[in-house]
Amino acid sequence: MADPRRYFDEIELGEEYESPGRTVTEADVVMFAGLSGDYNVLHTDAEFMKTTIFGERIAHGLLCLAIQSGLFSRATAPYATLAFGGLRWKFKLPVKIGDTIRLRAKVIEKKDLDKPDRGLVTLERTILNQRDEIVQQGQTDLVVQKRS
Amino acid sequence: MTAARTYFEDIVVDRVQLTPAITVTEAHVAMYQGLTREVPLESSDVPDVLPLCMAIGLGWRVKDPPMVVQAFVGLDWKVMKELRVGDTMHSRSRIVSKRALRDGGLVVDERTILDQHGEVVQQGKFTFLVAKRQKEASA
Numbered sequence: 001m002a003d004p005r006r007y008f009d010e011i012e013l014g015e016e017y018e019s020p021g022r023t024v025t026e027a028d029v030v031m032f033a034g035l036s037g038d039y040n041v042l043h044t045d046a047e048f049m050k051t052t053i054f055g056e057r058i059a060h061g062l063l064c065l066a067i068q069s070g071l072f073s074r075a076t077a078p079y080a081t082l083a084f085g086g087l088r089w090k091f092k093l094p095v096k097i098g099d100t101i102r103l104r105a106k107v108i109e110k111k112d113l114d115k116p117d118r119g120l121v122t123l124e125r126t127i128l129n130q131r132d133e134i135v136q137q138g139q140t141d142l143v144v145q146k147r148s
Numbered sequence: 149m150t151a152a153r154t155y156f157e158d159i160v161v162d163r164v165q166l167t168p169a170i171t172v173t174e175a176h177v178a179m180y181q182g183l184t185r186e187v188p189l190e191s192s193d194v195p196d197v198l199p200l201c202m203a204i205g206l207g208w209r210v211k212d213p214p215m216v217v218q219a220f221v222g223l224d225w226k227v228m229k230e231l232r233v234g235d236t237m238h239s240r241s242r243i244v245s246k247r248a249l250r251d252g253g254l255v256v257d258e259r260t261i262l263d264q265h266g267e268v269v270q271q272g273k274f275t276f277l278v279a280k281r282q283k284e285a286s287a
Contacts, residue, residue, distance in 0.1 A: 032183060083191075083227065
């Protein structure tokens with residue numbers, strides 16, 4: 001069977017992808033609180049949150065960051081990724097229960113690494129909500145295998 | 149009586165805190181994958197963002213009262229080493245800097261995830277917007 005993964009050599013600077021949307025539900029927020037252990041009132045106390053500028057519980061920033069990571073795999077064919085290097089990220093707007101988010105990603109840099117069999121691909125990733133507002137944005141570094 | 153909390157004014161630069169440890173299990177990975185659909189790399193069995201998510205929860209399980217975080221502003225993060233199912237991670241936090249704003253203040257918290265051998269797995273900086281005491285009192 002043909003290898004569906006895309007190698008460093010095949011990924012082009014400026015390529016852009018957009019994922020399907022994903023509605024962030026109360027169940028997502030509750031599950032993420034249980035999984036991560038982050039029970040901060042921002043995400044778990046509906047009554048307290050009525051008294052804040054948000055007016056209601058908001059999704060964990062890291063939940064949306066984790067969801068976009070999954071959305072990336074639904075936006076494009078998988079890369080031949082050897083390692084995840086890191087990220088630089090800004091949380092710009094809250095995501096509320098019932099909001100629908102999607103990911104837009106663009107290849108903004110490709111760099112050779114010391115080891116000749118791999119290169120670094122930097123993607124700019126933008127999470128948008130149903131009103132096309134930018135809720136999170138940042139850059140992620142992936143170490144991707146070369147074909148040759 | 150309200151629970152004790154740490155406001156912007158109470159935060160001490162260079163203060164280091166260690167969290168309890170947690171063993172990363174198949175159950176964590178299964179739940180995480182169901183929730184996010186993030187696929188681990190071929191070489192690994194733990195998706196890379198999962199330890200980061202677990203580190204933020206561990207961050208609340210320290211001796212100091214919880215910081216009154218109003219927003220998570222940003223994140224600068226590096227992955228040094230893969231974590232595997234069965235590894236036991238804990239995290240270390242060090243306050244790098246604080247800067248007062250009109251409402252609240254920005255706090256930069258360096259977090260390091262370590263495994264059971266004391267090796268650094270992931271490391272980076274969280275920026276939080278933390279409430280000031282006065283504002284809360286007069287609200």
